[in-house]
Amino acid sequence: MSAEVDGRRKRLLGVVASLRRGGNSEALVKVALQAAAERGALVDIIHLEDLRLGFCDGCLACVYKGDGCRKAPDITWLLRTAASYDGVVVASPTYFLGPPAQVKALIDHGVMEFPRLGTRRPKPAGAIAVAGRPGWDLLSLSVTSQLAMLLGGRLVGGFTAYAPGPAEVLLDPETVGRARELGLAVLEDRSLPVEDGVCPVCRLPWDAGPLQASSGSEAGPGPCPFCLYDPSRPEADHRFTAVHLARHLAEWMVPSRERFLARREQVRKAWERLPPAPRRLRPDRGPGGDEGRGRETDARSGRQ
Protein backbone atom coordinates (compact mmCIF):
# COMPACT_ATOMS: atom_id res chain seq x y z
CA MET A 1 0.00 0.00 0.00
CA SER A 2 1.34 3.37 -1.05
CA ALA A 3 0.69 5.04 2.30
CA GLU A 4 3.22 2.75 3.99
CA VAL A 5 6.95 2.51 3.88
CA ASP A 6 9.11 -0.08 5.69
CA GLY A 7 6.00 -1.41 7.37
CA ARG A 8 4.91 1.91 8.89
CA ARG A 9 2.57 4.68 7.81
CA LYS A 10 4.16 7.38 5.69
CA ARG A 11 4.60 10.81 7.25
CA LEU A 12 4.01 13.93 5.18
CA LEU A 13 4.93 17.47 6.10
CA GLY A 14 3.16 20.60 4.88
CA VAL A 15 5.01 23.93 5.02
CA VAL A 16 3.06 27.18 4.91
CA ALA A 17 5.44 29.90 3.76
CA SER A 18 2.94 32.74 4.19
CA LEU A 19 3.10 34.75 7.41
CA ARG A 20 -0.57 35.55 6.99
CA ARG A 21 -2.99 33.39 8.91
CA GLY A 22 -5.91 31.84 7.08
CA GLY A 23 -4.53 32.65 3.65
CA ASN A 24 -4.45 30.74 0.40
CA SER A 25 -1.11 29.03 1.08
CA GLU A 26 -2.40 27.57 4.33
CA ALA A 27 -5.67 26.52 2.67
CA LEU A 28 -3.95 24.66 -0.17
CA VAL A 29 -1.38 22.94 2.05
CA LYS A 30 -4.25 21.67 4.20
CA VAL A 31 -6.17 20.44 1.17
CA ALA A 32 -3.11 18.54 -0.06
CA LEU A 33 -2.40 17.07 3.38
CA GLN A 34 -6.04 16.11 3.89
CA ALA A 35 -6.06 14.12 0.65
CA ALA A 36 -2.96 12.24 1.83
CA ALA A 37 -4.40 11.73 5.32
CA GLU A 38 -7.55 10.20 3.84
CA ARG A 39 -5.31 7.58 2.21
CA GLY A 40 -3.65 6.73 5.49
CA ALA A 41 -0.73 9.16 5.77
CA LEU A 42 0.28 10.80 9.05
CA VAL A 43 0.42 14.52 8.37
CA ASP A 44 2.04 17.46 10.17
CA ILE A 45 2.16 21.15 9.32
CA ILE A 46 4.73 23.89 9.88
CA HIS A 47 3.82 27.56 9.65
CA LEU A 48 6.80 29.82 9.01
CA GLU A 49 5.14 32.36 11.27
CA ASP A 50 6.11 30.05 14.18
CA LEU A 51 9.82 30.36 13.39
CA ARG A 52 12.45 32.96 14.13
CA LEU A 53 13.74 33.72 10.65
CA GLY A 54 16.75 35.79 9.76
CA PHE A 55 19.01 36.68 6.89
CA CYS A 56 22.07 34.62 5.96
CA ASP A 57 25.24 36.66 6.37
CA GLY A 58 27.26 34.49 4.02
CA CYS A 59 29.91 33.52 6.60
CA LEU A 60 29.97 29.93 5.24
CA ALA A 61 30.81 28.47 8.66
CA CYS A 62 28.09 25.89 7.94
CA VAL A 63 30.01 24.74 4.87
CA TYR A 64 33.47 24.65 6.39
CA LYS A 65 32.51 23.39 9.86
CA GLY A 66 29.30 21.47 9.13
CA ASP A 67 26.56 21.03 11.74
CA GLY A 68 24.08 23.69 10.65
CA CYS A 69 23.90 27.41 11.47
CA ARG A 70 24.20 28.56 15.07
CA LYS A 71 22.87 31.98 14.16
CA ALA A 72 19.65 30.51 12.73
CA PRO A 73 18.59 27.67 15.04
CA ASP A 74 14.97 27.59 13.85
CA ILE A 75 15.97 27.31 10.19
CA THR A 76 18.43 24.56 11.08
CA TRP A 77 15.55 22.85 12.91
CA LEU A 78 13.24 23.23 9.91
CA LEU A 79 15.71 21.76 7.42
CA ARG A 80 16.50 18.80 9.67
CA THR A 81 12.85 18.23 10.55
CA ALA A 82 11.75 18.27 6.90
CA ALA A 83 14.43 15.71 6.04
CA SER A 84 12.87 13.25 8.52
CA TYR A 85 9.56 13.06 6.60
CA ASP A 86 8.63 10.83 3.67
CA GLY A 87 7.38 13.74 1.60
CA VAL A 88 6.89 17.50 1.72
CA VAL A 89 4.33 19.94 0.30
CA VAL A 90 5.25 23.65 0.30
CA ALA A 91 2.97 26.55 -0.53
CA SER A 92 4.10 30.15 -0.90
CA PRO A 93 2.34 33.39 -1.72
CA THR A 94 3.64 35.89 -4.28
CA TYR A 95 4.68 39.42 -3.41
CA PHE A 96 5.91 41.56 -6.26
CA LEU A 97 6.53 38.83 -8.85
CA GLY A 98 8.10 36.16 -6.64
CA PRO A 99 7.87 34.41 -3.29
CA PRO A 100 8.23 36.63 -0.22
CA ALA A 101 11.62 37.17 1.38
CA GLN A 102 11.16 34.47 4.03
CA VAL A 103 11.21 31.82 1.28
CA LYS A 104 14.47 33.21 -0.07
CA ALA A 105 15.85 33.40 3.47
CA LEU A 106 15.32 29.64 3.86
CA ILE A 107 16.91 29.00 0.45
CA ASP A 108 19.90 31.20 1.33
CA HIS A 109 20.40 29.22 4.55
CA GLY A 110 19.94 25.98 2.61
CA VAL A 111 23.65 25.90 1.92
CA MET A 112 24.02 24.46 5.43
CA GLU A 113 22.48 21.24 4.11
CA PHE A 114 25.03 20.81 1.33
CA PRO A 115 27.54 18.89 3.47
CA ARG A 116 24.74 16.47 4.47
CA LEU A 117 23.27 15.84 1.04
CA GLY A 118 25.34 12.72 0.47
CA THR A 119 23.53 11.00 3.33
CA ARG A 120 20.04 12.32 2.63
CA ARG A 121 17.64 10.16 0.71
CA PRO A 122 15.67 12.32 -1.76
CA LYS A 123 11.99 12.49 -0.82
CA PRO A 124 9.10 13.47 -3.07
CA ALA A 125 8.17 17.12 -2.83
CA GLY A 126 5.34 19.25 -4.18
CA ALA A 127 5.33 23.01 -4.73
CA ILE A 128 2.33 25.33 -4.78
CA ALA A 129 2.68 29.00 -5.65
CA VAL A 130 -0.21 31.36 -5.00
CA ALA A 131 -0.37 34.64 -6.90
CA GLY A 132 -2.93 37.37 -7.22
CA ARG A 133 -3.11 37.22 -10.95
CA PRO A 134 -1.43 35.65 -13.98
CA GLY A 135 1.53 37.47 -15.48
CA TRP A 136 2.68 38.89 -12.14
CA ASP A 137 4.38 35.75 -10.89
CA LEU A 138 7.42 35.04 -13.03
CA LEU A 139 9.64 33.75 -10.21
CA SER A 140 6.93 32.31 -7.96
CA LEU A 141 6.78 28.64 -8.90
CA SER A 142 10.45 28.12 -9.77
CA VAL A 143 11.68 29.64 -6.50
CA THR A 144 9.01 27.79 -4.47
CA SER A 145 10.14 24.64 -6.28
CA GLN A 146 13.71 25.44 -5.28
CA LEU A 147 12.59 25.48 -1.63
CA ALA A 148 10.55 22.29 -2.09
CA MET A 149 13.59 20.53 -3.54
CA LEU A 150 15.72 21.78 -0.65
CA LEU A 151 13.24 20.45 1.92
CA GLY A 152 12.32 17.26 0.07
CA GLY A 153 14.64 16.41 -2.72
CA ARG A 154 12.69 15.39 -5.80
CA LEU A 155 9.92 17.55 -7.22
CA VAL A 156 6.96 15.38 -8.26
CA GLY A 157 4.61 18.24 -9.08
CA GLY A 158 3.97 21.92 -8.81
CA PHE A 159 1.38 24.42 -9.92
CA THR A 160 0.39 28.06 -9.57
CA ALA A 161 -2.98 29.05 -8.12
CA TYR A 162 -4.48 32.49 -8.61
CA ALA A 163 -6.50 34.05 -5.81
CA PRO A 164 -6.18 37.62 -4.53
CA GLY A 165 -8.13 37.45 -1.25
CA PRO A 166 -7.28 35.27 1.77
CA ALA A 167 -8.54 31.66 1.36
CA GLU A 168 -10.46 32.76 -1.75
CA VAL A 169 -8.79 29.91 -3.61
CA LEU A 170 -11.08 27.47 -1.82
CA LEU A 171 -13.92 28.66 -4.06
CA ASP A 172 -12.10 27.35 -7.13
CA PRO A 173 -12.84 23.60 -7.37
CA GLU A 174 -10.27 23.00 -10.10
CA THR A 175 -7.43 24.40 -8.00
CA VAL A 176 -8.62 22.52 -4.92
CA GLY A 177 -8.59 19.38 -7.07
CA ARG A 178 -5.01 20.05 -8.14
CA ALA A 179 -3.90 20.50 -4.54
CA ARG A 180 -5.49 17.14 -3.63
CA GLU A 181 -3.84 15.51 -6.62
CA LEU A 182 -0.47 16.95 -5.56
CA GLY A 183 -0.88 15.63 -2.00
CA LEU A 184 -1.56 12.16 -3.37
CA ALA A 185 1.34 12.33 -5.84
CA VAL A 186 3.73 13.19 -2.98
CA LEU A 187 2.29 10.37 -0.86
CA GLU A 188 2.67 7.87 -3.70
CA ASP A 189 6.00 9.28 -4.92
CA ARG A 190 4.56 9.63 -8.39
CA SER A 191 5.48 12.41 -10.86
CA LEU A 192 2.62 14.44 -12.30
CA PRO A 193 2.59 15.58 -15.94
CA VAL A 194 4.26 18.95 -16.56
CA GLU A 195 2.36 21.82 -18.16
CA ASP A 196 3.43 23.04 -21.57
CA GLY A 197 5.77 26.00 -21.76
CA VAL A 198 7.56 25.53 -18.45
CA CYS A 199 10.77 23.78 -17.44
CA PRO A 200 9.86 20.24 -16.40
CA VAL A 201 12.22 20.36 -13.42
CA CYS A 202 11.82 23.80 -11.83
CA ARG A 203 8.72 25.08 -13.71
CA LEU A 204 10.38 28.30 -14.84
CA PRO A 205 8.39 29.59 -17.84
CA TRP A 206 10.34 29.00 -21.07
CA ASP A 207 9.89 32.59 -22.14
CA ALA A 208 11.74 33.86 -19.09
CA GLY A 209 15.04 33.13 -20.72
CA PRO A 210 15.53 29.47 -20.01
CA LEU A 211 16.36 27.40 -23.02
CA GLN A 212 18.17 30.18 -24.79
CA ALA A 213 18.69 29.15 -28.39
CA SER A 214 22.37 28.35 -28.82
CA SER A 215 23.56 31.20 -30.95
CA GLY A 216 23.83 30.34 -34.60
CA SER A 217 23.79 26.59 -34.09
CA GLU A 218 21.20 23.95 -34.76
CA ALA A 219 21.95 22.28 -31.49
CA GLY A 220 18.54 23.38 -30.25
CA PRO A 221 17.78 25.17 -27.05
CA GLY A 222 20.35 25.15 -24.27
CA PRO A 223 19.76 24.14 -20.66
CA CYS A 224 17.44 25.92 -18.24
CA PRO A 225 19.53 28.70 -16.67
CA PHE A 226 17.84 28.23 -13.33
CA CYS A 227 17.94 24.48 -12.70
CA LEU A 228 20.19 23.41 -15.62
CA TYR A 229 17.67 20.88 -16.96
CA ASP A 230 18.86 20.07 -20.47
CA PRO A 231 16.16 19.00 -22.95
CA SER A 232 18.76 17.25 -25.12
CA ARG A 233 19.87 15.17 -22.11
CA PRO A 234 16.71 14.85 -20.03
CA GLU A 235 18.10 12.03 -17.91
CA ALA A 236 21.13 14.09 -16.76
CA ASP A 237 21.44 15.67 -13.33
CA HIS A 238 19.89 19.05 -12.80
CA ARG A 239 21.32 21.64 -10.45
CA PHE A 240 19.23 20.82 -7.40
CA THR A 241 19.94 17.10 -7.19
CA ALA A 242 21.94 15.94 -4.18
CA VAL A 243 24.69 14.70 -6.49
CA HIS A 244 25.00 18.00 -8.32
CA LEU A 245 24.95 20.13 -5.18
CA ALA A 246 27.46 17.88 -3.42
CA ARG A 247 29.75 18.25 -6.42
CA HIS A 248 29.29 22.04 -6.37
CA LEU A 249 30.30 21.97 -2.71
CA ALA A 250 33.34 19.73 -3.22
CA GLU A 251 34.61 21.19 -6.48
CA TRP A 252 33.77 24.86 -6.09
CA MET A 253 32.88 26.04 -2.60
CA VAL A 254 35.47 24.17 -0.57
CA PRO A 255 38.44 24.89 -2.91
CA SER A 256 37.42 28.55 -3.21
CA ARG A 257 38.51 28.97 0.41
CA GLU A 258 42.07 27.88 -0.37
CA ARG A 259 42.14 30.08 -3.44
CA PHE A 260 40.99 33.01 -1.34
CA LEU A 261 43.51 32.39 1.43
CA ALA A 262 46.31 32.38 -1.15
CA ARG A 263 45.23 35.87 -2.28
CA ARG A 264 44.32 37.19 1.16
CA GLU A 265 47.28 39.51 1.56
CA GLN A 266 46.69 41.04 -1.87
CA VAL A 267 43.03 41.61 -0.99
CA ARG A 268 43.99 43.25 2.31
CA LYS A 269 46.31 45.67 0.50
CA ALA A 270 43.60 46.44 -2.06
CA TRP A 271 41.24 47.48 0.78
CA GLU A 272 43.93 49.87 2.04
CA ARG A 273 44.12 51.53 -1.38
CA LEU A 274 40.38 52.32 -1.44
CA PRO A 275 39.23 55.93 -1.18
CA PRO A 276 38.31 57.09 2.36
CA ALA A 277 35.16 55.44 3.73
CA PRO A 278 31.99 57.48 3.23
CA ARG A 279 29.91 58.54 6.25
CA ARG A 280 28.02 55.51 7.60
CA LEU A 281 24.35 56.38 8.12
CA ARG A 282 22.20 54.64 10.71
CA PRO A 283 18.70 55.34 11.96
CA ASP A 284 18.76 57.33 15.18
CA ARG A 285 16.80 55.27 17.66
CA GLY A 286 17.82 57.09 20.79
CA PRO A 287 19.49 55.47 23.79
CA GLY A 288 19.06 51.68 23.91
CA GLY A 289 17.14 51.70 20.65
CA ASP A 290 19.68 49.64 18.80
CA GLU A 291 18.50 46.43 20.36
CA GLY A 292 17.45 43.82 17.86
CA ARG A 293 19.23 45.16 14.81
CA GLY A 294 20.94 42.70 12.53
CA ARG A 295 20.03 39.24 11.58
CA GLU A 296 17.51 37.70 13.90
CA THR A 297 14.01 38.56 12.76
CA ASP A 298 11.20 37.08 14.76
CA ALA A 299 8.56 36.01 12.27
CA ARG A 300 6.31 35.15 15.21
CA SER A 301 5.72 38.75 16.10
CA GLY A 302 6.73 40.39 12.85
CA ARG A 303 9.42 42.29 14.70
CA GLN A 304 12.99 41.84 15.60
Add this chain to the structure above:
Amino acid sequence: MPERKRLLGIVASHRAGGNSEALVRVALGAAADAGAETDIVYLSDLRVGFCRGCLRCVYKGQGCVQDDDVPWLFETVAAYDGLILAAPTYLLGAAAQVKALIDRAVADLVRRPGPRSKPTGTLCVAGLPGWDHFVRPVTNQLALLLGGRLVGSLTAYAPGPGEVLLDEGVLQRARDIGLAVLEDRLLPPPEGACPVCHLKRPPEALRTPCPFCGHDPAGPEGSHRFTGESLARFVEEWMYPSRERFLARRQEVEAARAAIEEFRPRRVRPG
Protein backbone atom coordinates in the same frame (compact mmCIF):
# COMPACT_ATOMS: atom_id res chain seq x y z
CA MET B 1 28.87 76.93 -8.56
CA PRO B 2 25.92 74.53 -8.28
CA GLU B 3 25.32 72.72 -5.02
CA ARG B 4 27.21 69.45 -4.65
CA LYS B 5 25.19 66.38 -5.50
CA ARG B 6 24.62 63.83 -2.77
CA LEU B 7 24.90 60.11 -3.53
CA LEU B 8 23.90 57.27 -1.23
CA GLY B 9 25.38 53.76 -1.34
CA ILE B 10 23.49 50.78 0.05
CA VAL B 11 25.34 47.58 0.97
CA ALA B 12 22.77 44.79 1.02
CA SER B 13 25.25 42.14 2.12
CA HIS B 14 25.32 41.36 5.82
CA ARG B 15 28.94 40.32 5.55
CA ALA B 16 31.41 42.97 6.68
CA GLY B 17 34.31 43.45 4.30
CA GLY B 18 32.62 41.66 1.45
CA ASN B 19 32.51 42.31 -2.28
CA SER B 20 29.27 44.32 -2.17
CA GLU B 21 30.82 46.77 0.27
CA ALA B 22 34.02 46.91 -1.79
CA LEU B 23 32.18 47.77 -5.01
CA VAL B 24 29.99 50.42 -3.36
CA ARG B 25 33.11 52.04 -1.92
CA VAL B 26 34.75 52.07 -5.37
CA ALA B 27 31.67 53.50 -7.15
CA LEU B 28 31.11 56.15 -4.48
CA GLY B 29 34.83 56.94 -4.47
CA ALA B 30 34.73 57.78 -8.18
CA ALA B 31 31.72 60.05 -7.63
CA ALA B 32 33.42 61.71 -4.65
CA ASP B 33 36.54 62.39 -6.74
CA ALA B 34 34.25 64.11 -9.24
CA GLY B 35 32.81 66.32 -6.51
CA ALA B 36 29.90 64.40 -4.99
CA GLU B 37 29.09 64.09 -1.29
CA THR B 38 28.71 60.41 -0.48
CA ASP B 39 27.14 58.45 2.36
CA ILE B 40 26.65 54.72 2.90
CA VAL B 41 24.01 52.51 4.55
CA TYR B 42 24.66 48.92 5.57
CA LEU B 43 21.51 46.80 5.72
CA SER B 44 23.18 44.85 8.53
CA ASP B 45 22.72 48.00 10.68
CA LEU B 46 18.95 48.00 10.14
CA ARG B 47 16.03 46.13 11.61
CA VAL B 48 14.14 44.73 8.62
CA GLY B 49 10.97 42.73 9.26
CA PHE B 50 9.27 40.44 6.78
CA CYS B 51 6.08 41.71 5.12
CA ARG B 52 3.06 40.03 6.72
CA GLY B 53 0.87 40.50 3.64
CA CYS B 54 -1.86 42.16 5.72
CA LEU B 55 -2.21 44.99 3.15
CA ARG B 56 -3.14 47.49 5.85
CA CYS B 57 -0.57 49.81 4.25
CA VAL B 58 -2.66 49.73 1.08
CA TYR B 59 -6.16 49.92 2.50
CA LYS B 60 -5.46 52.24 5.44
CA GLY B 61 -2.63 54.21 3.83
CA GLN B 62 -0.84 54.84 7.14
CA GLY B 63 2.35 52.97 6.44
CA CYS B 64 3.42 49.60 7.78
CA VAL B 65 2.24 48.34 11.17
CA GLN B 66 5.74 47.03 11.91
CA ASP B 67 8.05 49.23 13.96
CA ASP B 68 11.41 48.83 12.25
CA ASP B 69 13.87 50.70 10.04
CA VAL B 70 12.37 50.09 6.60
CA PRO B 71 10.43 53.40 6.44
CA TRP B 72 13.59 55.22 7.55
CA LEU B 73 15.49 53.64 4.65
CA PHE B 74 12.93 54.65 2.02
CA GLU B 75 12.74 58.20 3.39
CA THR B 76 16.53 58.49 3.58
CA VAL B 77 16.99 57.37 -0.02
CA ALA B 78 14.43 59.94 -1.18
CA ALA B 79 16.62 62.77 0.11
CA TYR B 80 19.56 61.90 -2.16
CA ASP B 81 20.31 62.80 -5.78
CA GLY B 82 21.50 59.35 -6.75
CA LEU B 83 21.74 55.81 -5.45
CA ILE B 84 24.21 52.92 -5.73
CA LEU B 85 22.91 49.53 -4.57
CA ALA B 86 25.08 46.42 -4.20
CA ALA B 87 23.81 42.92 -3.40
CA PRO B 88 25.31 39.44 -3.16
CA THR B 89 23.92 36.31 -4.81
CA TYR B 90 22.97 33.32 -2.72
CA LEU B 91 21.65 30.24 -4.46
CA LEU B 92 20.96 31.84 -7.86
CA GLY B 93 19.25 35.02 -6.73
CA ALA B 94 19.77 38.18 -4.72
CA ALA B 95 20.06 37.59 -0.95
CA ALA B 96 16.72 37.52 0.89
CA GLN B 97 17.22 40.96 2.46
CA VAL B 98 16.82 42.48 -1.04
CA LYS B 99 13.47 40.75 -1.47
CA ALA B 100 12.44 41.80 2.03
CA LEU B 101 12.72 45.45 1.00
CA ILE B 102 10.89 44.79 -2.28
CA ASP B 103 8.04 43.15 -0.36
CA ARG B 104 7.87 46.14 1.99
CA ALA B 105 7.99 48.72 -0.84
CA VAL B 106 4.22 48.63 -1.19
CA ALA B 107 3.75 50.80 1.91
CA ASP B 108 6.15 53.40 0.51
CA LEU B 109 4.42 53.49 -2.87
CA VAL B 110 1.09 54.21 -1.23
CA ARG B 111 2.53 56.86 1.10
CA ARG B 112 4.72 58.60 -1.45
CA PRO B 113 3.06 58.14 -4.82
CA GLY B 114 4.31 59.90 -7.90
CA PRO B 115 7.10 59.64 -10.39
CA ARG B 116 10.54 58.42 -9.37
CA SER B 117 13.51 59.41 -11.47
CA LYS B 118 16.52 59.24 -9.19
CA PRO B 119 19.51 57.88 -11.15
CA THR B 120 20.46 54.52 -9.69
CA GLY B 121 23.20 52.01 -10.34
CA THR B 122 23.36 48.39 -9.23
CA LEU B 123 26.40 46.26 -8.46
CA CYS B 124 25.62 42.55 -8.23
CA VAL B 125 28.13 40.06 -6.91
CA ALA B 126 28.07 36.32 -7.58
CA GLY B 127 30.56 33.58 -6.93
CA LEU B 128 30.44 31.90 -10.27
CA PRO B 129 28.97 32.62 -13.73
CA GLY B 130 25.86 30.57 -14.44
CA TRP B 131 24.77 30.59 -10.77
CA ASP B 132 23.24 34.04 -10.87
CA HIS B 133 20.17 33.95 -13.09
CA PHE B 134 17.86 36.02 -10.89
CA VAL B 135 20.29 38.39 -9.21
CA ARG B 136 20.21 41.19 -11.78
CA PRO B 137 16.44 41.47 -12.34
CA VAL B 138 15.64 41.28 -8.62
CA THR B 139 18.35 43.73 -7.53
CA ASN B 140 17.27 46.05 -10.35
CA GLN B 141 13.67 45.71 -9.19
CA LEU B 142 14.66 47.08 -5.79
CA ALA B 143 16.73 49.82 -7.47
CA LEU B 144 13.69 50.87 -9.50
CA LEU B 145 11.43 50.81 -6.44
CA LEU B 146 13.88 52.86 -4.36
CA GLY B 147 15.29 55.19 -6.99
CA GLY B 148 13.32 54.97 -10.16
CA ARG B 149 15.75 55.28 -13.03
CA LEU B 150 18.36 52.58 -13.59
CA VAL B 151 21.37 54.08 -15.37
CA GLY B 152 23.88 51.26 -15.07
CA SER B 153 24.36 47.80 -13.68
CA LEU B 154 27.03 45.13 -13.51
CA THR B 155 27.50 41.60 -12.28
CA ALA B 156 30.90 40.79 -10.80
CA TYR B 157 32.17 37.31 -10.03
CA ALA B 158 34.24 36.95 -6.90
CA PRO B 159 33.92 34.11 -4.40
CA GLY B 160 35.98 35.32 -1.44
CA PRO B 161 35.28 38.47 0.62
CA GLY B 162 36.78 41.54 -1.03
CA GLU B 163 38.37 39.43 -3.74
CA VAL B 164 36.65 41.57 -6.36
CA LEU B 165 39.17 44.30 -5.52
CA LEU B 166 41.78 42.34 -7.46
CA ASP B 167 39.77 42.59 -10.69
CA GLU B 168 40.68 45.97 -12.20
CA GLY B 169 38.24 45.55 -15.11
CA VAL B 170 35.27 45.27 -12.74
CA LEU B 171 36.53 48.14 -10.57
CA GLN B 172 36.64 50.37 -13.65
CA ARG B 173 33.05 49.45 -14.50
CA ALA B 174 32.00 50.22 -10.92
CA ARG B 175 33.66 53.64 -11.22
CA ASP B 176 31.84 54.21 -14.53
CA ILE B 177 28.54 53.41 -12.83
CA GLY B 178 29.34 55.78 -9.95
CA LEU B 179 30.00 58.60 -12.46
CA ALA B 180 26.95 57.74 -14.58
CA VAL B 181 24.76 58.04 -11.46
CA LEU B 182 26.38 61.34 -10.54
CA GLU B 183 25.88 62.71 -14.06
CA ASP B 184 22.47 61.07 -14.54
CA ARG B 185 23.72 59.51 -17.75
CA LEU B 186 22.34 56.23 -19.09
CA LEU B 187 24.93 53.51 -19.79
CA PRO B 188 24.15 51.00 -22.57
CA PRO B 189 22.08 48.04 -21.30
CA PRO B 190 23.48 44.50 -21.67
CA GLU B 191 22.79 42.46 -24.80
CA GLY B 192 20.47 39.47 -24.76
CA ALA B 193 18.55 40.88 -21.84
CA CYS B 194 15.55 43.08 -21.08
CA PRO B 195 16.82 46.68 -21.35
CA VAL B 196 14.94 47.71 -18.17
CA CYS B 197 15.45 44.93 -15.60
CA HIS B 198 18.22 42.99 -17.41
CA LEU B 199 16.43 39.62 -17.23
CA LYS B 200 18.26 37.38 -19.71
CA ARG B 201 15.94 36.25 -22.48
CA PRO B 202 16.23 34.36 -25.77
CA PRO B 203 16.79 36.74 -28.74
CA GLU B 204 13.40 36.02 -30.31
CA ALA B 205 11.62 36.73 -27.02
CA LEU B 206 13.14 40.19 -26.67
CA ARG B 207 10.57 41.60 -29.08
CA THR B 208 7.76 40.71 -26.66
CA PRO B 209 6.99 42.32 -23.28
CA CYS B 210 9.34 41.28 -20.47
CA PRO B 211 7.63 38.74 -18.19
CA PHE B 212 9.38 40.25 -15.17
CA CYS B 213 9.30 44.04 -15.35
CA GLY B 214 6.63 44.29 -18.04
CA HIS B 215 8.74 46.50 -20.32
CA ASP B 216 7.16 46.39 -23.79
CA PRO B 217 9.60 47.16 -26.64
CA ALA B 218 6.61 48.21 -28.76
CA GLY B 219 5.15 50.43 -26.03
CA PRO B 220 6.10 53.88 -24.76
CA GLU B 221 9.78 54.37 -23.96
CA GLY B 222 10.73 53.76 -20.37
CA SER B 223 7.46 52.08 -19.44
CA HIS B 224 7.56 49.14 -17.04
CA ARG B 225 5.77 47.82 -13.97
CA PHE B 226 7.88 49.67 -11.41
CA THR B 227 7.38 53.25 -12.53
CA GLY B 228 5.41 55.43 -10.10
CA GLU B 229 2.67 55.73 -12.69
CA SER B 230 2.38 51.99 -13.38
CA LEU B 231 2.36 51.16 -9.69
CA ALA B 232 -0.28 53.77 -8.94
CA ARG B 233 -2.40 52.24 -11.68
CA PHE B 234 -1.78 48.79 -10.27
CA VAL B 235 -3.01 49.89 -6.85
CA GLU B 236 -6.03 51.76 -8.31
CA GLU B 237 -7.12 49.25 -10.90
CA TRP B 238 -6.19 45.98 -9.27
CA MET B 239 -5.57 46.14 -5.53
CA TYR B 240 -8.46 48.37 -4.46
CA PRO B 241 -11.10 46.60 -6.60
CA SER B 242 -9.84 43.17 -5.49
CA ARG B 243 -10.83 44.07 -1.95
CA GLU B 244 -14.40 44.80 -3.02
CA ARG B 245 -14.53 41.61 -5.03
CA PHE B 246 -13.27 39.70 -2.04
CA LEU B 247 -15.73 41.26 0.39
CA ALA B 248 -18.58 40.35 -1.93
CA ARG B 249 -17.54 36.68 -1.68
CA ARG B 250 -16.54 36.75 1.94
CA GLN B 251 -19.33 34.59 3.33
CA GLU B 252 -18.72 31.90 0.75
CA VAL B 253 -15.00 32.00 1.55
CA GLU B 254 -15.70 31.78 5.28
CA ALA B 255 -17.88 28.70 4.78
CA ALA B 256 -15.20 27.01 2.68
CA ARG B 257 -12.55 27.91 5.22
CA ALA B 258 -14.64 26.56 8.11
CA ALA B 259 -14.82 23.22 6.30
CA ILE B 260 -11.05 22.99 5.91
CA GLU B 261 -10.48 24.24 9.47
CA GLU B 262 -12.08 21.05 10.75
CA PHE B 263 -9.08 19.20 9.38
CA ARG B 264 -6.27 19.81 11.84
CA PRO B 265 -2.87 18.40 11.02
CA ARG B 266 -0.48 18.44 13.98
CA ARG B 267 1.27 21.80 14.07
CA VAL B 268 4.98 21.30 14.75
CA ARG B 269 7.19 24.11 16.04
CA PRO B 270 10.82 24.44 17.04
CA GLY B 271 11.29 23.50 20.72
